[in-house]
Amino acid sequence: MNCQIGNDVSHAAQLLRSGKLVGFATETVYGLGANAFDERAVAGIFEAKERPTFDPLIVHLATIDQLPLVARSIPEAVSPLIEKFWPGPLTLIFPKTPAVPDLVTAGLDSVAVRIPSHPLALELLKLADVPIAAPSANRFGCVSPTTALHVAEQLGDRIDYILDGGPCAVGLESTIVSLLDAQPTVLRLGGLEIEKLEQTIGHVEIKIAGSDPGNSASETSPQLAPGMLLRHYAPRTPLVVKDSLSAPDLADGDALLLSRPGLFSIENHLCEILSMTGDLKECAAGFFSALRRLDALDPKRILAEWFPNEGLGRALNDRLMRAAATTSADSRHV
Ligand code: TXA
Numbered sequence: 485m486n487c488q489i490g491n492d493v494s495h496a497a498q499l500l501r502s503g504k505l506v507g508f509a510t511e512t513v514y515g516l517g518a519n520a521f522d523e524r525a526v527a528g529i530f531e532a533k534e535r536p537t538f539d540p541l542i543v544h545l546a547t548i549d550q551l552p553l554v555a556r557s558i559p560e561a562v563s564p565l566i567e568k569f570w571p572g573p574l575t576l577i578f579p580k581t582p583a584v585p586d587l588v589t590a591g592l593d594s595v596a597v598r599i600p601s602h603p604l605a606l607e608l609l610k611l612a613d614v615p616i617a618a619p620s621a622n623r624f625g626c627v628s629p630t631t632a633l634h635v636a637e638q639l640g641d642r643i644d645y646i647l648d649g650g651p652c653a654v655g656l657e658s659t660i661v662s663l664l665d666a667q668p669t670v671l672r673l674g675g676l677e678i679e680k681l682e683q684t685i686g687h688v689e690i691k692i693a694g695s696d697p698g699n700s701a702s703e704t705s706p707q708l709a710p711g712m713l714l715r716h717y718a719p720r721t722p723l724v725v726k727d728s729l730s731a732p733d734l735a736d737g738d739a740l741l742l743s744r745p746g747l748f749s750i751e752n753h754l755c756e757i758l759s760m761t762g763d764l765k766e767c768a769a770g771f772f773s774a775l776r777r778l779d780a781l782d783p784k785r786i787l788a789e790w791f792p793n794e795g796l797g798r799a800l801n802d803r804l805m806r807a808a809a810t811t812s813a814d815s816r817h818v
């Protein structure tokens with residue numbers, strides 16, 4: 485049986501306070517929330533998503549005042565980032581307080597924290613009045629949800645309510661930055677562009693597990709951002725990504741995912757065009773939805789082109805790379 489979808493934010497907050505699981509809109513992707521201090525509720529997240537417990541969760545707050553509840557100390561260097569980018573698509577890593585269960589952090593001594601900017605998410609977090617642990621509300625390894633319906637499709641029979649805040653404006657998960665060491669390090673490319681981070685805090689290192697095939701692609705090697713598996717965000721259909729597509733690349737039964745109208749897109753009905761102008765914000769906002777729609781048509785393959793490797797294009801390329809990775813060829817999800 486599918487759970488209710490609605491916009492009753494007080495009901496959703498009450499459910500969270502009583503240890504239930506609630507899917508909710510944020511500006512990045514939909515999250516699957518539970519009271520971060522309630523270990524049983526958090527265990528329910530892992531169960532519903534079929535997520536391995538080595539993959540830590542992000543804790544969501546309503547206000548900066550709540551930060552000391554979960555962060556043991558706040559490195560001075562994070563202040564400019566908090567001031568500039570919270571609320572918003574930025575997750576920061578802090579040393580954790582003992583109040584944060586090990587299950588939330590997968591046994592790490594650090595915790596990932598973010599304040600989302602979606603007004604409904606903020607309202608929910610305020611009313612719940614406890615930190616909310618929330619991964620993306622999809623089954624593990626699958627395409628991230630950017631509408632309430634996406635959540636219902638994958639998790640509707642396993643959770644208690646879905647708070648519908650419309651389609652996500654950013655469309656990609658938050659950028660994760662660690663300032664635990666002197667050198668700011670990006671652990672996941674996401675909805676906040678690296679260029680914007682660097683304008684605020686200068687040069688940042690990018691250390692992303694699985695992004696360098698010669699290095700940490702192994703899913704068993706120690707990971708900088710645990711859970712950043714090489715194969716992730718994956719449709720059921722094989723995805724092939726090229727520098728540039730031309731007519732001879734296309735075989736019968738192939739679908740196309742294009743950042744802008746292409747030469748042969750018009751005649752091909754199995755085609756999603758993310759933006760009429762190739763605008764990367766628009767491409768990001770529609771990316772996961774388009775991937776789902778094409779996947780649902782059950783084509784032989786989905787063909788895509790790499791995005792320009794700048795701004796949100798970098799995060800989009802990271803998602804394409806992981807969605808196309810074939811390390812577990814039979815990891816099809818039902
Ligand atoms: O935009 C987002 O961040 C969304 C929305 C719902 O807020 N959430 C999200 O959560 O993408 P999830 O579970 O899909 O990604 C969590 C990732 C983990 O896989 C891991 O890579 C990283 O956050 N992470 C969590 N805790 C960490 C920690 N203590 N140190 C390093 N990385 C951590």
Ligand code: MG
Nearest residue numbers: 619620628657
């Ligand atoms: Mg996720």
